[in-house]
Amino acid sequence: MITLEQCQARDRADELASLRQQFDLPDGTLYLDGNSLGAMPKDALARAQDIIRREWGVDLINSWNKNDWWTLPTRLGDLLAPVVGADEGEVVVTDTTSSNLFKVLASAVRIQQRRQPHKKVILAERDAFPTDLYVIQGLAGLLDQGYVLQLVDQPEDLAAAVTDQVAVVVLSHVNYRTGYLYDMRAVNELIHARGALAIWDLCHSIGAVPVDLKGAAADFAIGCTYKYLNGGPGSPAMLWVDPGLLAQAWQPLSGWWGHARPFDMSTEYTPDAGIRSFLCGTQPIVSLGLVACGLDIFRQTDMRHIRRKSLAMTDLFIELVEQECAGQDLDLVTPRDHAYRGSHVSFRHPEGYAIVQALIARGVIGDYREPEVMRFGITPLYLRFVDIWDAVQHLKAVLTRREWDQEKFQTRGLVT
Amino acid sequence: MITLEQCQARDRADELASLRQQFDLPDGTLYLDGNSLGAMPKDALARAQDIIRREWGVDLINSWNKNDWWTLPTRLGDLLAPVVGADEGEVVVTDTTSSNLFKVLASAVRIQQRRQPHKKVILAERDAFPTDLYVIQGLAGLLDQGYVLQLVDQPEDLAAAVTDQVAVVVLSHVNYRTGYLYDMRAVNELIHARGALAIWDLCHSIGAVPVDLKGAAADFAIGCTYKYLNGGPGSPAMLWVDPGLLAQAWQPLSGWWGHARPFDMSTEYTPDAGIRSFLCGTQPIVSLGLVACGLDIFRQTDMRHIRRKSLAMTDLFIELVEQECAGQDLDLVTPRDHAYRGSHVSFRHPEGYAIVQALIARGVIGDYREPEVMRFGITPLYLRFVDIWDAVQHLKAVLTRREWDQEKFQTRGLVT
Numbered sequence: 036m037i038t039l040e041q042c043q044a045r046d047r048a049d050e051l052a053s054l055r056q057q058f059d060l061p062d063g064t065l066y067l068d069g070n071s072l073g074a075m076p077k078d079a080l081a082r083a084q085d086i087i088r089r090e091w092g093v094d095l096i097n098s099w100n101k102n103d104w105w106t107l108p109t110r111l112g113d114l115l116a117p118v119v120g121a122d123e124g125e126v127v128v129t130d131t132t133s134s135n136l137f138k139v140l141a142s143a144v145r146i147q148q149r150r151q152p153h154k155k156v157i158l159a160e161r162d163a164f165p166t167d168l169y170v171i172q173g174l175a176g177l178l179d180q181g182y183v184l185q186l187v188d189q190p191e192d193l194a195a196a197v198t199d200q201v202a203v204v205v206l207s208h209v210n211y212r213t214g215y216l217y218d219m220r221a222v223n224e225l226i227h228a229r230g231a232l233a234i235w236d237l238c239h240s241i242g243a244v245p246v247d248l249k250g251a252a253a254d255f256a257i258g259c260t261y262k263y264l265n266g267g268p269g270s271p272a273m274l275w276v277d278p279g280l281l282a283q284a285w286q287p288l289s290g291w292w293g294h295a296r297p298f299d300m301s302t303e304y305t306p307d308a309g310i311r312s313f314l315c316g317t318q319p320i321v322s323l324g325l326v327a328c329g330l331d332i333f334r335q336t337d338m339r340h341i342r343r344k345s346l347a348m349t350d351l352f353i354e355l356v357e358q359e360c361a362g363q364d365l366d367l368v369t370p371r372d373h374a375y376r377g378s379h380v381s382f383r384h385p386e387g388y389a390i391v392q393a394l395i396a397r398g399v400i401g402d403y404r405e406p407e408v409m410r411f412g413i414t415p416l417y418l419r420f421v422d423i424w425d426a427v428q429h430l431k432a433v434l435t436r437r438e439w440d441q442e443k444f445q446t447r448g449l450v451t
Numbered sequence: 452m453i454t455l456e457q458c459q460a461r462d463r464a465d466e467l468a469s470l471r472q473q474f475d476l477p478d479g480t481l482y483l484d485g486n487s488l489g490a491m492p493k494d495a496l497a498r499a500q501d502i503i504r505r506e507w508g509v510d511l512i513n514s515w516n517k518n519d520w521w522t523l524p525t526r527l528g529d530l531l532a533p534v535v536g537a538d539e540g541e542v543v544v545t546d547t548t549s550s551n552l553f554k555v556l557a558s559a560v561r562i563q564q565r566r567q568p569h570k571k572v573i574l575a576e577r578d579a580f581p582t583d584l585y586v587i588q589g590l591a592g593l594l595d596q597g598y599v600l601q602l603v604d605q606p607e608d609l610a611a612a613v614t615d616q617v618a619v620v621v622l623s624h625v626n627y628r629t630g631y632l633y634d635m636r637a638v639n640e641l642i643h644a645r646g647a648l649a650i651w652d653l654c655h656s657i658g659a660v661p662v663d664l665k666g667a668a669a670d671f672a673i674g675c676t677y678k679y680l681n682g683g684p685g686s687p688a689m690l691w692v693d694p695g696l697l698a699q700a701w702q703p704l705s706g707w708w709g710h711a712r713p714f715d716m717s718t719e720y721t722p723d724a725g726i727r728s729f730l731c732g733t734q735p736i737v738s739l740g741l742v743a744c745g746l747d748i749f750r751q752t753d754m755r756h757i758r759r760k761s762l763a764m765t766d767l768f769i770e771l772v773e774q775e776c777a778g779q780d781l782d783l784v785t786p787r788d789h790a791y792r793g794s795h796v797s798f799r800h801p802e803g804y805a806i807v808q809a810l811i812a813r814g815v816i817g818d819y820r821e822p823e824v825m826r827f828g829i830t831p832l833y834l835r836f837v838d839i840w841d842a843v844q845h846l847k848a849v850l851t852r853r854e855w856d857q858e859k860f861q862t863r864g865l866v867t
Contacts, residue, residue: 047793061509068512075508081501084739086737092491093477093685096484096816133706134550141593161718163715166707169720173705177557177593186718205674261733268507268520268736289589291548291582300821304585316547316582317677320684321499332725352804405716420497 037355042420045351051344051415057332058092058265058417065399067427070239070379071410073265076328086324102222105321108292109311111323112273114330115264117257118338119237120247121275127310128320128326129292132238132259132272136170138313139255141202142231144174144182146203146283151230154202158231161186167236171205183276190215190375194225199245201231209242209377212404214349214369216244216377218253227252238262241273242329243345243378245338248275255280262379262414263414270322274313281310287289290315332416345378348423352380352411355427363434368408379412388447389439390430396444399429453771460837461767465758467831473748474833476683479841483817486627486655486795489681492744502740523719524708525727527739528689530746534680534754535653535672535692536663543726544643544742544863545708545734548654548675548688552586554702554729555671555690556619559648560590560598562699563618569647570618574647577602579626588622606631606791610641617647623658625793628820630765630785632660632793636667643668654678657689658745659761659794659830661754664691671696679830680795686738690729697726706731748832760831761794764839768796768827771843779823779850784824795828804863805855806846812860815845 046052058074060066066074090098099105112126119126119371129135140157147154157171168184173184187196197204209216219235226233237258242265247258256275260266276284285306291297292314294306304310349369356365368381384390384407391403398410400413411426433439462468468510474801475491482490501817504512528542535542545551563570584600586597591598603612613620620642625632635651641667642649653674656662656680664672672691676682692700700721708730709712711721722728765785772781782799800806800823807819817827825840849855 059504059508061511064511065708066511071822072507072512072514073513074505075613079507080500084496087491087496087499087683088475091488091495092475095477095480095482095490096488097811098488098684111481130546131706131734133708133732134546134704135729137704150736157666164707164712164715165716165718165720168718169705169707169710172720173703175705176705177700190522230784237748248676268514269733269739270735272732285592287589287593288550288553289585289592290547291585293582294585298821300581302581302584303580306587316688317548317555317675317685318547319686319735319738321736321741343557389776395513405714409797449652 037358039421039424042424045222045347045420049420051336051340054332054335055207055417056420059416063398065422067391067399067401067411067413067426069414070243070262070410071402072268073262073329073414074266074300074417075316076332078331079325082325082328083321084128086321094213107320107323108314108318110328111326112310113372114334115273116326118242118246118333119275122249125278125310126273126275127313128260128273128323132236132257133166133170134259134288135272135274136167136236137174137289137362139234139257139276140171140174140205142286143180143203143234143255145285146280147232148210149150151202154200154230154348155181156185156198156201157203157205158185158187158196158201159205160207161188163205163207164197164208164238167205167207190217193222197226197229197231199229201229203232203234205234205236207236207238208246210240211243212368212381212408212410214377214379214381215374216240218374219253223252237255239304239377239379242333245342253277260329261325264326265332266326267322270326271318272403276310276313285311288315292316311352341415345374345413346376348413348418349376349419349436350425351420352413352427355423356382358429359431360434378409378414381408381410383407386439387445390433392444393433393438394429397429397433399426453724453767453774455837455840457586461836465760465836467752467756469571470748470751471833471835476833479814481815481829481838483815483829483842485830486659486678486826486863487818487867488684489678489830490833492681492748494744494747495741496695498744499737502737513682521652523739524730524734525856527724527742527746530743531689534667534749536660538665538741540690541694541726542691543675544687544689544739545730546604546687548652548673549586549713550580550704551673551688552583552650552652553590554704555650555673555692556587556590556621558700558702558765559619559671560594561701563648567618570616570646571597571620572599572601572614572694573619574601574603574612574617575621576623577604578626578628579621579623580652580654582706583623598642606633607660609638613642613645613647617646619644619650621650621652623652623654625660627655628784628797628824628826630631630793630797632656632791634790635669639668643794649843655795655829661758669693669696676742676745679731681748682742683738685741687734692726702729704731706740708732757831759828761790762792762832764829764836765792765794765796767836767839768829768843771839772798772846775843775847776850794830797824799823800825804854805860806849809849809854810845813845814848815842
């Protein structure tokens with residue numbers, strides 16, 4: 036039997052415990068949705084005030100030089116690089132994950148058009164976060180050159196699906212619903228052995244699990260900064276390209292920020308020689324600047340420590356649910372094997388939607404994803420082991436008292 | 452002779468004078484660069500605090516529903532619509548001008564591929580803000596279907612350039628360097644008579660001159676919110692599509708925000724039936740939310756009043772420069788004819804770069820654009836007639852004392 040006292044003891048021994056103090060967390064809330072929107076670093080408000088009052092309000096247009104707005108996407112990229120196993124000068128923070136996928140996918144397709152033009156399949160997972168599939172459909176539809184999206188039903192089917200017709204594979208490093216974590220290095224080997232290129236969506240892994248893009252020989256990566264990185268709502272996304280591909284990596288969203296010499300006002304687009312060629316238009320400086328607040332906290336630890344606590348907490352969550360909520364029709368969706376587990380835990384339940392609403396009413400914030408999946412994000416930077424204990428006690432109460440069986444919890448809202 | 456006293460008298464009679472109080476302007480600065488980055492509405496700081504501390508920090512993920520983050524692009528679009536002669540439900544505020552141009556251009560090209568597939572020319576101006584040309588090059592390069600960018604050298608050449616080979620015309624309503632203002636209605640008539648579609652870049656006209664997209668029968672429009680609209684540095688851009696074209700207006704940056712039912716998590720992209728189909732990925736909520744601060748000020752007046760003051764001020768600026776700086780080698784680039792003048796005034800001078808630097812050292816913030824062009828943005832919401840007087844006195848001093856002829860003013864920085 037796991038006890039509350041054991042959880043308290045683990046908190047006392049937690050080497051990351053002090054980082055929680057750097058976040059502003061609302062009273063009475065157990066926030067298990069940091070995989071969807073990260074909590075607010077305490078520093079964010081002061082940072083925003085400085086950007087707005089001083090940089091915008093006082094320095095005005097001069098901020099492009101004086102406050103280095105122009106280099107913010109690469110400066111943040113440099114801060115972020117160690118979190119994903121990249122080097123300085125290789126990452127930009129810019130635009131959205133969706134538009135960044137469009138850029139790297141167009142780039143990968145272009146490379147394959149030259150290398151192996153017969154390959155016309157773009158492979159992705161049926162269970163990908165849908166925007167990835169939509170963007171693939173968008174590019175394929177625009178090109179009108181016979182590119183087709185093929186879907187893999189589950190990770191075990193991937194190897195067979197990467198045929199010699201596959202040009203590009205788009206995969207979520209951690210699945211947004213199940214929490215399944217790919218072995219990036221092994222999958223890249225497989226993909227490359229078949230002559231395809233690998234694009235990794237890091238939305239649910241960046242800041243949650245160790246990512247080693249270079250060590251794993253990835254080709255392209257994109258991902259959110261507003262989830263585990265705590266960059267703020269909708270904060271601009273990251274983008275990385277293997278430096279070995281950069282010279283061939285032409286991308287079509289060729290706005291002036293990607294130009295080699297943007298202030299020459301030339302009529303000809305000449306891409307920057309580096310990762311700035313994946314920039315497009317003028318960036319939302321306030322939201323972009325706040326990304327630094329989250330990244331600054333990551334600099335005080337490393338992904339090895341975060342991973343250790345994450346696995347301890349997801350283990351605890353699974354074990355406690357099995358201990359406290361046995362016989363309650365909960366079906367664990369997330370892999371038990373550490374090697375294949377991200378940092379959120381999902382359970383299926385026929386009343387998953389209503390259960391999540393009932394938990395929210397109790398101040399336990401998880402979320403729901405079709406079909407029937409309840410997600411609980413485990414964020415080691417600001418969660419305590421006792422929070423896991425408390426969350427499971429609330430879940431137990433909701434289930435055993437059938438609190439979910441009320442009309443107010445059954446009614447579906449637009450966003451869950 | 453125009454006198455300082457006359458300028459003071461005009462300020463006393465100015466019906467927009469009180470709006471200046473709603474902006475935070477740094478002491479000792481004459482800000483004539485609101486055409487590049489608008490000044491800070493006083494309300495911005497409190498708004499940002501509320502978004503960060505309450506919406507992000509407290510309401511967290513629930514803000515997507517509770518604080519309507521999901522509908523922010525269309526709510527802001529509705530606020531913005533009257534400024535551009537559009538109706539509710541027709542405008543979104545999202546992404547960047549560059550990526551929005553990519554979307555509407557791809558959409559326009561797609562329409563023409565079906566209507567008149569032989570048309571392969573995309574026409575734009577040599578003097579367009581370069582990002583427009585770069586994005587056209589990016590899309591044409593991606594499509595690889597023989598689309599070519601053709602450049603018009605000056606507005607007078609436009610009529611002859613719109614041949615029957617032209618599929619789409621991309622024009623700046625107000626030219627970013629010269630301040631030249633197109634007669635949008637007449638140009639649309641010309642473009643439509645030749646079977647082409649018109650995309651208007653409103654970056655330097657939105658909030659600066661009256662824009663009547665529907666009255667002028669435009670097809671597509673995109674533009675910045677961070678210039679005359681005072682939305683904050685790099686705030687997301689606007690996008691409008693003629694409702695009559697919307698049903699055919701497929702766009703390829705098909706991220707999940709553009710889906711008809713995004714939370715169904717369907718694997719198939721089904722675009723929203725309305726203008727939301729031009730959304731792509733998750734938006735930077737803090738920067739996006741601040742756009743409302745600028746738009747709220749526009750709701751206290753209208754573009755007719757703003758235009759009247761703008762023309763009075765640009766007239767004054769031109770007349771005062773001619774009166775005070777005669778014989779100083781200044782060449783007016785901006786049209787004298789009100790019908791063709793936007794809301795900034797540009798002069799050419801061989802030492803334009805250094806003169807602008809010397810003015811900045813005096814607290815007069817204008818900017819410089821290659822080649823040799825000094826730009827002075829006239830923003831009726833927060834400039835006074837005496838500011839124009841003072842700015843010209845500084846210009847006179849810089850020129851007559853040859854203050855520009857110092858090494859510190861001659862040395863070029865990255866961003867001007």
